[in-house]
Amino acid sequence: MNWKPDRTLSISLANQIVHWITEQILNGHWPNGTKLPSQRQLALSLGVNRSTLQEAIDELKADGILCSKIGSSTFVSNDSWNILVKQKQPNWQKYIETSIHKANYQTIQLINEFEQDESIIRLSTGELSPSLLPTEKIQHSLQHLKLDGKAIGYSSPQGSLALRQALVHYLKKRNIETTVGNICIVSGGLQALQLIAVGLLEPGSTVLQEEYSYLNSVHPFQSYGMNLHSISSSTEQMVIQKKLRGQNIYYAIPTLHNPTGAIWSQQRKEQFYEQCLAANLPIIEDDVYFELAFEKLSPPLKAIDSAGQVVYLGSVSKTLSPGLRIGWVVAPTPVIKRIADIKMQMDYGSSAFSQEIVTHWLTNGLYEEHIITLKSELQKRALYMEKLLIQHFSDIASWEKSKGGFYIWLKFHHPIVTSELFYKLLKQKILINPGYIYEPKDAFHIRLSYAYASEEELRVGLICLQKTVSEKTKP
Amino acid sequence: MNWKPDRTLSISLANQIVHWITEQILNGHWPNGTKLPSQRQLALSLGVNRSTLQEAIDELKADGILCSKIGSSTFVSNDSWNILVKQKQPNWQKYIETSIHKANYQTIQLINEFEQDESIIRLSTGELSPSLLPTEKIQHSLQHLKLDGKAIGYSSPQGSLALRQALVHYLKKRNIETTVGNICIVSGGLQALQLIAVGLLEPGSTVLQEEYSYLNSVHPFQSYGMNLHSISSSTEQMVIQKKLRGQNIYYAIPTLHNPTGAIWSQQRKEQFYEQCLAANLPIIEDDVYFELAFEKLSPPLKAIDSAGQVVYLGSVSKTLSPGLRIGWVVAPTPVIKRIADIKMQMDYGSSAFSQEIVTHWLTNGLYEEHIITLKSELQKRALYMEKLLIQHFSDIASWEKSKGGFYIWLKFHHPIVTSELFYKLLKQKILINPGYIYEPKDAFHIRLSYAYASEEELRVGLICLQKTVSEKTKP
Incomplete structure (x- = not known):
């Protein structure tokens, strides 16, 4: 919302708001059925008292342009376009409401x-x-990128080979032995979760997670019919052993947990891994914070994973720049092939420029x-x-x-x-x-x-x- | 597939393949249940005759490491890990098969x-x-980017404001009048379709399309339960007027159609728009090729769209560089807010670096x-x-x-x-x-x-x- 009423004008704030809302409807930007932000939110955005906003809304309601439904939500009425322009219009709000993906929580929005x-x-x-952020250094490093026409074309399904080679080397620091064939470049950790949701999990399956979880603040799984099931560490063993039906998965942040900041001990990691293996329960290990530990860490779950049980996620968003939108998934071949295939269908790969920058930083010691x-x-x-x-x-x-x-x-x-x-x-x-x-x-x-x-x-x-x-x- | 058998060795090609496949299984890269590429495809990748490959596969089958199911598909057997390591292992293939998103067609893969x-x-x-591709010029232009720490952080939901401002100006060339509030930056046209699929359409709804369609080569809609319905231009009017039940949408490429290269006349555009408006059928207008027309074009559907009926897609992938992964959606406010909200949940925005480059090219005359x-x-x-x-x-x-x-x-x-x-x-x-x-x-x-x-x-x-x-x- 960029517009705010102008307090220096002689027209009342409420009238200015009436005009502005009518304009949004007339130029097709707020079609019939558009749900307005909550009054609390709208008053905050416009920088006015709720009573001023109420006055404007009441006037538009009286004219049949706005209407209220159950609760306190206000909508552009389905007649508004008819009243103002005498024409039909698509009901986008209905499209939005019946579609698949959940909206972000209002708080997150x-x-x-x-x-x-x-x-x-x-x-x-x-x-x-x-x-x-090392903005100047990144700016400087742009001059040293050696772009070629191939590199800035469409990416290979798993992403830049040079970047994957650099990552094979880099992941050794965390005791992870892998190959370029077992890495897929993604646009950050959140995209990895989306790809896992639609590419590996069945609707109705369960994503197990810790008591407090980053996953509750986003919807990659719930939108596609997976259930989240939070478990406290005290009941964990029991729940895992119950072997829930279906193809389930455990989402964990064993290192510098978001939001709690906790770090699992080596012993906890080993126990947890063995439990999951025995229960045939694969693990998503989200490890985007590990570079930022103040003290020496024990190796991640992926380092002890001999059975191809762990899908490992990393990213430079928390260290180098979130604007790069570069992360990676490390997993067994069929999982990586599947994720790469879906990634190609979702966005045809991540920015080649971002991939070039990260490769440069990883291979020239700049990152370390x-x-x-x-x-x-x-x-x-x-x-x-x-x-x-x-x-x-x-x-x-x-x-x-x-x-x-x-x-x-x-x-x-x-x-x-x-x-x-x-x-x-x-x-x-x-x-x-x-x-x-x-x-x-x-x-x-x-x-x-x-x-x-x-x-x-x-x-x-x-x-x-x-x-x-x-x-x-x-x- | 990077590996190929070495013809200079004294070990037979088939034996080398047996060793290589066993290794893939042992290091956890091809877990139990992994579906192998088709024999035709695998022989091609390995650079061997199908008979050589068959020999290797037969040997592994005899040992219980591989198995065949219905049809000609070959799988890593569910006992392979047990035979080789005496341990359980997650069945990733089952995860993949029961998950939501369709695989790319084999031909596309x-x-x-x-x-x-x-x-x-x-x-x-x-x-x-x-x-x-103007690789050298892009390389040179990197030096002129003025990065700041804000710009390379997480993006605002609709993407870089400077880029959206540049696009408002740029879209005027196509007679499209819009605002920064009605644009959302996406990672290319394909991602726009994914966002529309899960953010606007209901499972069971129909995506109408032309007889030959780019959409048939990708799965953004089918994966989430939408039906594709191809119609020839002769029966188009009839089908649109039938007013299919549910929230449907028409996907069209009126300018330089993929794959046919056709361009709609002004008259065809106007007729089509009026028909869709009368039938309350919104339109996705995919306009990624328009810059590349050899002759002057009539304005797009979006330019005649007074009712907020058209969701318009553009991109620089076909003109400047696909590696940038930058496209845009122009639509009424609730549609844009919705798409931006889902985009934030999918990947937290597009590469800031790519957005900076495109902004620079659009605003400095370099693009034109x-x-x-x-x-x-x-x-x-x-x-x-x-x-x-x-x-x-x-x-x-x-x-x-x-x-x-x-x-x-x-x-x-x-x-x-x-x-x-x-x-x-x-x-x-x-x-x-x-x-x-x-x-x-x-x-x-x-x-x-x-x-x-x-x-x-x-x-x-x-x-x-x-x-x-x-x-x-x-x-």
């Missing part, structure tokens, strides 16, 4: 939207601050060099955030010292992390990732990130968070 | 695979020759300049191919003079374009796109492309095609 707003303090963003600097910067930021937490949150929350990555999983003593808190903070231009996007029933946690906001923003944001929470818990 | 082989003559490739050169090169190639066709095919086939783009839709007088011909040519290192990938029942057509192969390759390839066809039709 808001987060995606408000992350574009420069004036917002982002306390939870799972992304490196622009100041931590950058990771060292980056880790030390992140560690400084983690310490700073922990200092602030000790100062302001010791009485009301608990947390564990960060072991790497971006996150601190802040747990409040009381269940106060509600959508009300989320909106209250948003009004104060503070954006958080509440625990309930990782586990719908949760009201205790916030996923804090020290990777994005500046020290000053972290200070201001956390103090404001503490105040807002304290006001809320006052009797 | 082969085309994707053999397009990577430098020694193949590609008579049909829908891609610019590396020599026609390049298109002029490119068109004149393509026109030269089209004339050359037409000369060859007149020389060698006048007696056995007919075609229309190319109006632009890449293709000539060659129609043989007799139904000889079968999969047998496809394989016969492949053995001679010649790759064609047979008509049956655009219309399963077709046996008359080949989609020729003058965009990829060199003049010399076109000459050699077409003469070989003519000879192979003539041998075939001899009594």
